[in-house]
Amino acid sequence: MYISISDRKGGQQDQAGAGPASVHPAFRLSPVIIWLGVVSMMTDISSESVAAILPLYVTGYLGLSTIAFGVIDGINQGASAIVRIGAGWVSDRTGRPKYVAAAGYGLSMLVRAGFLVAGGFWALAGIVTGDRIGKGIRTAPRDAMIAAEAQPEYLARSFGIHRMLDNIGAAAGPLIAFLVLLLIPNGFSTVFGVSLAFAVIGVAVLLLVVPDRLQRRRQHPGRSRPVVSWNLLRWSRLREPGLARPMAAAGLLGVLTIGDGFIYLLLQHRESFAIQWFPLLFVGTNAAFLLFAVPVGRIADRWGRVPVFLAGHGALLACYLLAGLPTAGIPATIGCLLLLGLFYAATDGVLAALVSQLAPPERLGTALGTAQTVVAISRMAAASGFGVLWFAAGPGMAVAIATALLAAAIAGAALLFRGSTAAVPAS
Template sequence: MYLSMSDRTGGQKDSQAEMPAAAATAFRLSPVIIWLGIVSMMTDISSESVAAILPLYVTGFLGLSTIAFGIIDGINQGASAIVRIAAGWVSDRTGQPKRVAVAGYGLSMVARVGFLFAGGFWAIAGIVTGDRIGKGIRTAPRDAMISEAAQPEHLARSFGVHRMLDSIGAATGPLLAFLVLVMIPNGFSTVFIVSLAFSVIGVAVLVLIVPGRRRGTVNPDAAARRPRFRWSQLRWATVKEQGLSRLLLTAGLLGLLTIGDGFIYLILHDRGSFAVQWFPLLYVGTNVVFLLFAIPIGKLADRWGRIPVFLAGHLALLACYVLAAMPFGGLGATLGCLLLLGIFYAATDGVLAAIVSRLTRAEHLATALGTAQTVVALSRMAAATGFGVLWFMLGPVTAMVCVAGLLAAALIVGAALLGGARRWTAAP
C-alpha cells in the first residue's frame, strides 16, 4: 500500500502544485477503515459524554476555579503527548499496530472506572491523565492502519470517513449526557457508568473484529533488521528535505493558540444564561457540524490542497473566537460558534494526518504521526492552561480577544512557513 521513496520524493520535486485537479482512481473504502471508525465512534461516545459535563462538574458541582479547570483541560489536551512518539515507534518496530492500539484503548477503558469514585481535583487530574495516556498510545498506530488501508490519492478523504464515524460518537456522547442530566439532575455518576459501558464495547470490537496484521508487514527476519529508535531519527534527512519540520513548527505554533472547547462553551453559557442541563448540547452541535463536513472537506483537501485547507480551518477558529468575544450573544452567536468550531476540526484533524503521511517514509509513518500528534497535544495543553490563567486575570472576553489577535498573527507566520512545504505534499 505504501509508495516507494522514489514515488514519494523524486517524482514530486518537479511539481509546484500541491494536488492535481482531479484524482484519476475511483474512491474505494477499505473495511478496515470502517471498523476502526466504529471503534473510534464507541470510544468517543464514552469520552465525549464525560468531556461534555467536565467543565460544569469541575467548576459547578465540585466548586473549583477556572484555573483548576484550565489545568485539567490542559491535561486532557496534552497528557497523551507523553507516549505518542514511543507508541508510534513500537508500532513501526513490531509491525503490529493493532496490539499497540488495543493497549491504548484498554488503558482508557480502565481509567473510566476511576470516575465512579473520584471527588476532588487530584483524583480527577489523575484519571484524566490515565485516559489521555491511553489516547496517546492508540492514536498513531490507529492512524497508521488507516493510512496503510487507504488509497494514497484519496488519503484525506479516507481520514475524513474515519473522522465522520468518530464524530458521530463525539456527537452522541454529549447527547446521552444531556438526556441523563434532564432525567436525573446532577446525575454525573450515571454519565460515568454510561461512559464505561461504551468504552468496553469499543475495545471488544477492536479485539474481535479489526484485522491484527497490517498490510505489507515484512517477515520477522526483516523486522529484526530495522534500526533501533534514536531521537536523531526525528531529524532524518527527509524531514528537512520534504518540509515535515516546517509542518510540525506551524502545527505547534497554531496549537498554542487553540484553547479548549470547554472555555468557549463556558463563555457562551455565561453570556447566554441557558440552563445547566443544556450545556452538553453545545458539544453535540460542534460534532454534528464535524460529522457533516468531515468527508466533503477531506475530499476538498485532496483536490484543492491539504495545506490551504489546514490553514483555512484555523481561520474558522479565529472567526469563532471573534464571534464569542462580541458584545452581543444569544442563539445566533452560539450557533455560529458551533458551526465554526465544527468546520475547524473537519479541516484540521484528518487533514493534518494526511499531510504527515505524504511527508514521511513508510517505515517511519507511525512515528511521524505520533510526533505530529505530540506537538499538537503539548501546544494545546499549554494553551488550555494559559487561557485558564488569562480568564482569571483579565476576564473571559478580554482573554478571548488577546488569543484571537495572537492567532491572526500566527496564521500569517504559518502560511509563510508552509509555503515552502507545499510542493512536497503532491499526490502520487
C-alpha cells in the same frame, strides 16, 4: 465477523509512474477503516459524554476555579504527548499496530472507572492523565493502520471518513449526557457509568473484529525495519523533506487553540442558559464536524491540504470573534458551533494526511506520533495559559487577546508552509 481485505488493482499506478499521472483509480474504502471508525465511535461516546459535563462538573458541581479547569483541560489536551512518539515507534518496530492501539484503548477503559469514585482536583487530574495517556498510545498506531489501508490518492478522504464515524460518537456522547442530566438532575455519576460501558464495547470490537495485519503495499522489498535507537526523540530521525515545517506550523497554531471547554464556558457565561443544556454545545460542534468531514477531506485531496489546514484555523478565528461578543443570542452561538466543527474537519484528519504524504512508510507511525505530540503539547499550553488569563483579566479580555494572537499565528504558519512539499496537492 472477520472482514477480509481485497487487493486493490492499479492503486500504485500514479506513484510508480505507470500510466498517466492525471488518472486516478476509483475510490474504494477498506472495511478495516470502517471498523476502526466504529471502535473510535464507541470510544468517543465514552470520552465525549464525560467531556461534555466536565467543565460544569469542575467549576460548578465541585466549585473549583477556572485555573483548576485550565490545568485539567491542559492535561486532557497534552498528557498523551508523553507516549505518542514511543507508541508510534513501537508500532513501526513490531509491525503489530492493532495490539499497540488495543493497549491504549484498554488503559483508557480501565481508568475511566475511576470517575465513579473521584471527587476532587487531584483524583480527577490523575484519571484524566491516565485516560489521555491511553489516547496517546492508541492514536498513532490507529492512524498508521488507516494510512496503510487507504489509497494514496485519497488519504485525506479516508481519514475524513474515519473522523466522520468518530464524530458520530462524539456527537452521540454529549447527547446521552444531556438526556441523563435532563432525567436525573446532577446525575454525573450515571454519565460516568454509561461512559465506562461504551469504552468496554469499543475495546471488544477492536480485539474481536479488526484484523491484525497491514496492507502489502506497506512492505518494501529490501527495506529493513527501523534500527533500534534509544534516542527516540531526536528530531533528526524525522527530518524527512518538508516534514519539519508542517510540524512547526501545527505547533504554532496549536498553542493558540484554547480548547472547546473554554469556548462553551464563554457561551454559557454570556447566554446564562441552564446547565442541562450545556452538553448540547458539544453535540452541535460534533454534528458540524460530521457534516463537514468528508467534503472537506475531498477538497483537501483535490486542491491541497495546506490551504484547507490554514482555512480551518481561519474558521477557528471567526469562532473566537463570535464567542467574544458581549451580546449575540442564539444565532451567534449556533454559528460558533458550526465554525468550531468546520475547524476540526479541516485540521484533524488533514494534518494526519499531510504527515502520511511526507513520511516514509517504515517510519509512518513515528512521524504521526511526533505530529500528534507537537499538537498535544501546544494545546496543553494553550488551555493552561487561557485558564490563567481568564482568571486574571476576565473572559472578554482573555478571548480578545487569544483572537489577536491566533490571527498573527495563521500568518506565521502560512510563511512556514511556503516552499514546503506539503503545500503541493497530492494529485
